[in-house]
Amino acid sequence: MERLFPSSDLRLRFQPVLFRKTHTMRRFSCTNCKNEVHFDNTKCNDCQADLVYLAASDLMLTGSLIFVQTYNGVDGYLPCANRSLIGCNWLSEPSSISDLCQSCSHTIKIPDISDSEKKKLWSRLERAKRRLFYDLIKSGLILDNQVTKAEGTLRFELLSDVITENNETKKVMTGHDNGLITINIAEADDAVREKTRVAMGEPFRTLTGHFRHEIGHFYWDRLVDQPNTLDRFRSVFGDERADYSAALQIYYNNGPKLDWQSSYVSAYSTCHPWEDFAETWAHYFHMISGLETAHAYGLSPPPVTANITLNEEVDSPRDVDDFDRLLTQWIPVTIAMNAMNRSIGHNDYYPFALSPTISTKLRFIHDIIKNRQVS
Template identity: 40%
Template sequence: MKRFTCQSCGQLLFFENTRCDQCNSPLGYMPEAANLAALVPVGQGVWRAVGCNNSTEDHVFCANHAYDVCNWMSPSAQDTGAFCFACQFNRVIPNLNIPGNMERWRKLENAKHRLFYTILRLKLPVKTRQQDPQEGLVFDFLDDSADGDPPIMTGHSHGVITIAAKEADDAYRERMRVKMGEYYRTLLGHFRHEIGHYYWNMLIRDGGRLEQCRAVFGDERLDYQAALQNHYARLPPDNWRENYVSLYAMSHPWEDFAETWAHYFHIVSTFETALSYDMTIGAPPNAQAIPTSGHDPYLHMPFDEIIRAWLPLTYAVNSLNRSMGLADFYPFVLTAGVRAKLRFVHDVVREVQQSGG
């Protein structure tokens, strides 16, 4: 994530901010410029970035801005409908008549918008359901039924990403993290994992990369349900970290790919944040410190350079967390086997960028 500052007063901003805490300027995110802008009104519902005098830069807020769940904007002359780029992929939102669901929806949207920030920065293709009725991307944020039906499970199927609304409750998510023996479980992690399944379909299955992917992750034709049953019925081997970034990645090649994809998103997004704040980390012997300028992990940095810089960053931030009595910021081990899988994802992303999608 970039570092954002208010153009009116210079105050540092967070990606989700809708007003500057210092000068109270309204803020809107303009995805085409990857910029969080301080705004001035120039008409009924029409806004322009502070200091801009060009009417072609006029923008309107997403319809979901009225619910305080979205701060993204669209060019006012662009015929995109009532929703911004990110919110156009919503199909079902939580039932807002249920107490607490407004806050759950806000948390879901915060995570989803960070997902789309990364998708856009990586210049990855993405299709709506209108563009691709069979496999286009949509999000269903669903509540458990009160009629005794099976609970909603987070997952992906043919472009439909279902996120259980209860995952936005911190207490529930922590209980599940402990129950499932996971090191890490966040809303953003769910989004990044499930979008990995979407891109497996688009870039691997339909992108002519099946054989290369199978050589790295294994054969996805392995029976999925049987593989999951076997995974949960057995104890993991002591050396599982040699080839898998998480225990769940062991369950099936599809899950291995999605977990690895999610970690690639974790790495490039967090690394961009470190670079944007000019963080410098004293590297251990024979390792490379984080570069401070002229690098873009989304588009230009070679994989080896990203990893050499990522490792000392995780050591430093894990140590900071431990100093505060918190769990490790990045509790994962990037062994040679895991790095080979991350490199495959990196190479696929770069190929897509170079081909224009």
């Protein structure tokens, strides 16, 4: 499945950073100076301590990058080999067969990094991909700890267009095919991505969104393509047996269906049930991630509907089984954040309206993740 347009031996001594377990994307603080540090930081901005993130335990660790140390009695943690190259702050875990972290090790092809611009774009993509892996790990969706590179397993190729000897441009198509997710690194160029966003009439186009969309296709194969779930999928999203290529062609020729906003989270969702699922899957993770951050920072605006009086702290979303509760909390967060963005002249934080039909689709995704039987 793909879109028809190009998108797009250091050793450690470390201590766990203090954290509040209820805070999930959650907040981290530096053990050394106690100031707040962030998910992507390789150093504490205040005391300059080195930071590494241990994904399996969701811990930010500080220490000097000098000596290997054991953590919880286990030896062999190393900073990801991409740390010095692109600033990856994750740890390669002892069980890893490579010297890369769990996120980086799933990338099987990268662009020519002798070109500093391409290296910068690759770095941005890996930063967005670590957020993707954070979500997968926290949601219990990781399928394999190692990269076998076998057909059907999750792999990434982050590639640039190629200019051939005939001076023709061979475009890299962003998409998913049987576990292989390909992203055109040009998507990491803000100007290119913004130009594409405007050309496609999209309100929202981000690297994180690309990863969340494409991984949606991967998990459709794993979580939906089973007899009982497939029937329910078809009742919610429509029949995916519709000719995919023809459906895309119709979409690109004629544009989205009229009044698509009442049933689809984006215009692109209208082209085929597979794309609708991937777009809605991405939105589900936008919601979970947004609620995690709201929870971590104590942002809990009251519900927007007058007859709902619930006014309590936003829950950590991964502890919430009731989808309606998530939605009741998410909508006021998006409204508050949109207002915050408007107050300083930014585009809306979440420029979407979730109709009852879209909510049913999001609920389907919530249910299959909560009840997953990954094969």
